[in-house]
Structure formats: structure tokens, C-alpha cells
Amino acid sequence: MADQPQTTSLVRSPRVRIAGAIVVVAVLAVIAWIWLAAGHETTDDAQLDAHVTQIAARVGGTVLAVHVEDNQKVDAGTVLVELDPRDYRVAVDRARAELADSEATAQAAQSGVPVASTESSSNVTTARGSVEQAASGVNGAQKEIEAARARLTTAQARLRETEANAAKATRDVERLRGLLAKDEVSQQQFDAASATADAQRAAADSARSQITEAEAGIRVAESKLAQAQAGSQQAQAGLRTAQTGPQQVAATRARAAAAAAKVQQSKAALEQAELNLQYTTVKAPVAGIVSRKTVEVGQIVQAGQPLLALIPLENVWVIANFKETQLADMRPGQKAVVEVDALDGKRFTGHVDSIAAATGARFSLLPPENATGNYVKVVQRVPVKIVLDPGQDPEHRLRPGLSVVPTVYTK
DSSP states (O other): OTTHHHHHHHHTSHHHHHHHHHHHHHHHHHHHHHHHHHTEEEOSOEEEEEOOEEEEOSSOEEEEEEOOOTTOEEOTTOEEEEEOOHHHHHHHHHHHHHHHHHHHHHHHHHHHHHHHHHHHHHHHHHHHHHHHHHHHHHHHHHHHHHHHHHHHHHHHHHHHHHHHHHHHHHHHHHHHHHHHHTTSSOHHHHHHHHHHHHHHHHHHHHHHHHHHHHHHHHHHHHHHHHHHHHHHHHHHHHHHHHHTHHHHHHHHHHHHHHHHHHHHHHHHHHHHHHHHHHHTEEEOSSOEEEESOOOOTTOEEOTTOEEEEEEOTTSEEEEEEEEGGGOSSOOTTOEEEEEEGGGTTEEEEEEEEEEOSSOTGGGSSSOOOOOSTTOOOOOOEEEEEEEEOTTSOTTOOOOTTOBEEEEEEOO
8 A cells, every 4th residue: 555656656747748748749740641641742843834935037137236135024015136127128119119000000901991891882883884884785786786787688689679670671771772773663762771771780789889888887786796795794894803892891801800909919018028127126025034045236047047035924833743643633723832942942822723634754755665575664744734823923033944842732
């Protein structure tokens, strides 16, 4: 019974109570560490990233001035580089002159369309009148030929009649001549018969001249008919030519349309020349920090040649390469904390924005070839984009490429 108070005093001693408290705290710490380790994923394979705007020359030329230096902050619209613009001013002047020439040509071609239409209608009307006139001349000549032939027929009939009468009168004279010698007829009867015979011969001669005149009239009428037919053919050819007027008008309109298209082409060439002149002044498309400046005054640059880079620091994010075994519970939108090595471990908050569609090895220049008999399983890493909450870096101290340690809370 004497030892009981001593044992009780040992249990109640301060050292025993402190040791018990330490054990309890250690157990709680282990439990908390296990719980926290199960609820987040972290990696030290991560870097900051940002947009990098490559500034290149859009036209070639000699550099006249460079207005920025490396690591200089510039605003959007700031003039960065100036190229020699003289060649491009000449190109603009030439394009304007070509535009003026094409506009004048188009105006002349357009004004020719109504003139061609009017001339076409007038030519058709005139040609049709000529055809009608020629046809009338042909008809008149044909009628003259018919009349001349009728006169020839009449003259031939008259000649036959007069020749017959002349022959009868001649025979009567010969018969009366014998009777006159025998004094069986009077001299007066014989003279009358002789006169009648002379008159019949004269009538026959007149009929012959009428035949000659009628034949000449036929030849004249045939000549007129030939001339009228030639005129009719010429008038028909003129009408056919005049009837091609619509095609000529269409060709004139086509030339006017081609001239109008040439105007549009010249306008486009002028706009391109003016753009090239503007491109001789290289301006910053966004605000950012100048980096990797490679351009110097007097340098001859080509179109598409890189001059410098602009990095806007207002939007910086983290690319964290997590192991594939860490992605089971990781989802977009989960909270993340990022410690930046360059800022003595300063912590920034953010969230998971997205998870890459393939591993980093898959995007490498030489992806691994595992279809061999020497395959060794290697844990792959998948890029995860973590977006930082805005307003945490007003001084823009976060720079792309800095190493960080992100922690994603999956629970």
C-alpha cells in the first residue's frame, strides 16, 4: 500500500503528459498528411508560359530606323521598325496612273455602246431600203426587156408583111412592064405599080430598122437588168452586213465590260501598292515586352523575315507535366496553387484549365517507338494547363519559362 501514491505521482508527472501529447500530435499529423496527400497532386516539372508574338516584315527593303531595344515595354500601335518607303511610293504612283488610264478606256468603251446600237439600227434600215430599191430596179429592167422583145416580135411580123407586099409589088411591076411594051396597059398604071413597089421596099427597109432598134433595146434592157441584179446582190450583202449589228453591239458591250474589269483590277493593284507602302512601317500589334530583337539599321530584310518578338505579360499561365498516374482524379476547374522558384516560393492561386490530348512524348520530334521486343514501360507525362487568377501580378514579374511547383487539389 505504501507504493500506490508513488505510482500515481509518476503517472501525473509533467514529462509523461508532454510525451503523450507529442504522440497524439504525431498521430494526428500523420493522419492529416495521409489525408492531404490523397487529396492533391503536385509536380516540379512545370514552367510558366505566355503568348509569343513573332514580328516579321511583310515587305522587303532596307531598314531606316529601329525604335525599340531588347526588354523594352511597348504599347499596341507603337512604331517598331521603319523600312525605306521610296520604292513603294513609286509603285503607288504607277498604280494610280494605270487606274486613271483604265478608267478613261472604260469610259470610252461604255460611251461606244449606245453609238454602236444606233448605227446598227440605222444601217439595217438603210440596207433594207437599198434592197427594196434594187429589187424595184430589177423588176423595171425585166419589164423593159419584155417590152423590147414585144417590139422585136412586132417588127419581125411587120418585116415579113412588108417583104411579102414588096415581092408582090415587084412581080406586078415586071408583069406590067411586059404589058406596057405591048401597049396593053397605060404608062400611068405602070408608074403607079412601080411607085407601089418602091413604097413596099421602103416599108420593108423601115421594118428592118425597127428590128435592129428592137434588138438594141433588148440589149440595153439586158444591160440594165445585169446592173440591177448586181446592185441587188450588193444591197443583199449590205443587208447581211447590217444584220450583224447586234453581234457588233454585243462585242462593243463585251469590250466595255472588259474595260470595267480592268478598272477593278487596277483598283486592286492600287490598294495592294498602298498596303505595301503601309507595311514599310512595322507597328506592334499588341502591348508587350520586346525580346529576341535581330534587326538593325541598314539591314536589308526580306518579306517574312523575323525581326523581333513581343511577349504580352498580362496573360501568363502554367504548363505542368503531371505523371499519368496522377491524372485519375484531375479535372478542369479544380483549384491549384503555384509556387514560383524565382520569387522565393511565392504562391499564386489558379485553376486547371484543360488537360492535353496526348502525352508530351507524343508531340516530340522523334516519338518513342515501342513496337520492339525491348519494350520497357516508362511513366508518361501529360501537359496540364493551369490558369492563374487575375490581379496577382501587377508588376508583371512572372515571365515565361520560369520554373514553378503547382499543386492541384483534386478533392
